[in-house]
Amino acid sequence: MKKILALCVVLSALWGSAAGADTPSQLKFMAGPPGGNWFALGGELADLWSKEVMPTTSVTGGAVANIINAHMRKGDLGFSNTSMIAVAQKGTDLGTFKTKSDNAKLLANLYTQYTYFIARKDFAEKNGIKTVDDLVNKKLAFRFATLKTGTGSEFVVKNVFESGFGIDYRKAFKEWGGTVEYASYSGGADLIADNHLDVFAFSVGKVAAIVMQIESTTDVILLGMSQEALDKVGEAIGTVTFLIDPGIxxxxxxxxEPVKVVGDYTSIVVRGDLDDQVVYDLCKSMYNNVEMLAKGVKDIAELDPKTAVPAKGLESHPGAVKFWNEASGKIQ
Structure with missing residues (x-):
């Protein structure tokens, strides 16, 4: 019996040290800029984990910076986008990440992100535009905006055009006689309402208040994409195909007909050398309190053990894989 107990202790120790066995005295959670959902949810998570796991502070951050800082151990974990983590791990977009960030691992996909291409209806009907493919194939002069460089939205939009259609949108649109601007969600909504934009592209949740706001002032259409282009983007940056269902x-x-768009996730990136047991406990605490967290940021209610870590495409932290597999009933 003593030998069995000793073996269990050894195995437990080995499992807990698989990612480097670094157990800090407190954690730094990298959220988002003040005023957004990431900032609000980051504060809620930090408070929760301080009570149930270990002292955790929440600091401002961003989708790209949080991956880099997790990789370099300047922060322990934080919000990002799953597509960004996949690309950073592969080191295939060094213009964005400077270096391969293979110490940045996925802790969990939290909730879905849909990439919307919203076109003014008058512009679309005049030029026979129904899809993003049409925009590219017709090489029209049009006024385009997305969110600023470094955001998850711009990262996905850039890769839609690079991977899906083989163009650098910043150069191509200007060569075709159009313009490119960078705006906030609300700023872009105002520009398209005032007829200063033809197309506005950004990533946001499945039921997006900003889309409804734009529709309340302007007649628009949502541009889908061909499956061929969607598959090319998915192969390059790990995104999937989501459907915008009728009636929303x-x-x-x-x-x-449902509109096919690029699908991604708001996720949590974590440094790979953080102790497995700590990561397991963070996942468990978050999942057990998801209803409470959703009172502040309702999107977190989408958290699902079955999609929290993907089977392929990027590396997830072993402690996270263990918890989400157990929570979804998967056999280890």
Whole structure:
């Protein structure tokens, strides 16, 4: 019996040290800029984990910076986008990440992110535009905006055009006689309402208030993409195909065909050398309190053990894999 107990202790120790057995006295959680969902949810998570796991502070951050800082151990974990983590681990976009960030691992996919290409209806009908493919194939002069460089939105939009269609949108659109601007969500909504933009692209949740805001002032259509282009983007940066179902938005009414768009996740990136047991406990605490967290940021209610860590495409932290497999009933 003593030998069995000793063996269990050894195995437990080995499992806990698989990622480097670094157990800090407190954690630094890298959230987002003040005023956004990431900032609010980051504070909620830090408070929760301080009570149930270990002292945790929440600091401002960003999708790209949080991956780099997790890789370099300047922070322990933080919000990002799953597509960004996949690319950073592979080192295939060194213009964005400077170096291969293979110490940055996925802790969990939290909730879905849809990339919307919103076109003014008058512009689309005049030029026969129904999809993003049409925009590229027709090489039109049009006024385009997305969020600023370094955001998850711009990262995905850039890769939609580079991987899906083989163009650098910043150069191509200007060569075709168009313009490129960078705006906030609300700023872009105002620009398209005032007829200063033809197309506005950004990533946000499945049921997006900003899309409804735009629809309340302007007749627009949501541009889908061909499956061929969606597959190319997915192969390059690990995104998937999501459907905008009819009935959610005025521009996709009940009875219309679903609109195919690039799908991604808001996720948590964690440094790979953080202790497995600590990561396991962070996941467990978050999942057990998801209803409470959703009272502040309702999107977190989408957290699902079955999609929290993907089977392939990027590396997840072993402690996270263990917890989410157990929570979803998967056999280890």
């Amino acid at each position: 938005y005025k521009s996709v009414p009940a009875g219309a």
